[in-house]
Amino acid sequence: MIRLLYCSQAKPDFTKETLDEILLISRKNNSTAGITGVLVHGGGMFMQVLEGPEQQVLRTYMKILDDKRHTDSRIIHISPVKERLFDNWTMGVIEAEPLTFEHVAKLRAHRLESVTADAFYQVMREFNAMLVKT
Numbered sequence: 621m622i623r624l625l626y627c628s629q630a631k632p633d634f635t636k637e638t639l640d641e642i643l644l645i646s647r648k649n650n651s652t653a654g655i656t657g658v659l660v661h662g663g664g665m666f667m668q669v670l671e672g673p674e675q676q677v678l679r680t681y682m683k684i685l686d687d688k689r690h691t692d693s694r695i696i697h698i699s700p701v702k703e704r705l706f707d708n709w710t711m712g713v714i715e716a717e718p719l720t721f722e723h724v725a726k727l728r729a730h731r732l733e734s735v736t737a738d739a740f741y742q743v744m745r746e747f748n749a750m751l752v753k754t
């Protein structure tokens with residue numbers, strides 16, 4: 621299994637309806653593909669965690685990369701994993717305040733190799749806590 625985290629910019633005309641469409645198709649496809657994760661949206665940005673079988677995660681990410689509803693997608697973190705962090709979520713969603721992205725932007729500013737495991741897991745724990753509240 622692998623876990624992949626990326627960040628992207630929503631297109632300026634992105635609406636709540638578009639987000640609902642994405643969630644609907646994601647939950648359907650991801651449950652078939654054995655993918656779990658979370659999609660964080662706010663401040664004109666997306667951040668998404670995809671975890672599951674390597675081939676399925678990469679294939680899904682390729683589709684997402686091609687999607688014209690967002691741009692400038694960059695992988696922030698990718699690693700092999702033994703356990704899921706979001707095992708109850710075929711795709712959880714968090715509507716975040718722009719501020720939420722501040723520390724994420726910091727992660728993004730680093731080169732991929734230098735994102736420390738601590739910084740990464742702190743963000744993941746925060747996402748998990750937000751999911752439980754919603």
Ligand SMILES: Cc1cc2nc3c(=O)[nH]c(=O)nc-3n(C[C@H](O)[C@H](O)[C@H](O)COP(=O)(O)O)c2cc1C
Nearest residue numbers: 642645646649650666668680683684687689690711
């Ligand atoms: C920010 C963002 C996140 C997305 N996340 C997923 C996802 O987790 N799983 C998925 O199947 N599609 C996701 N999509 C949609 C894909 O880009 C694509 O439209 C969809 O997978 C096509 O499904 P289909 O091959 O069944 O027609 C996402 C799109 C965007 C813009």
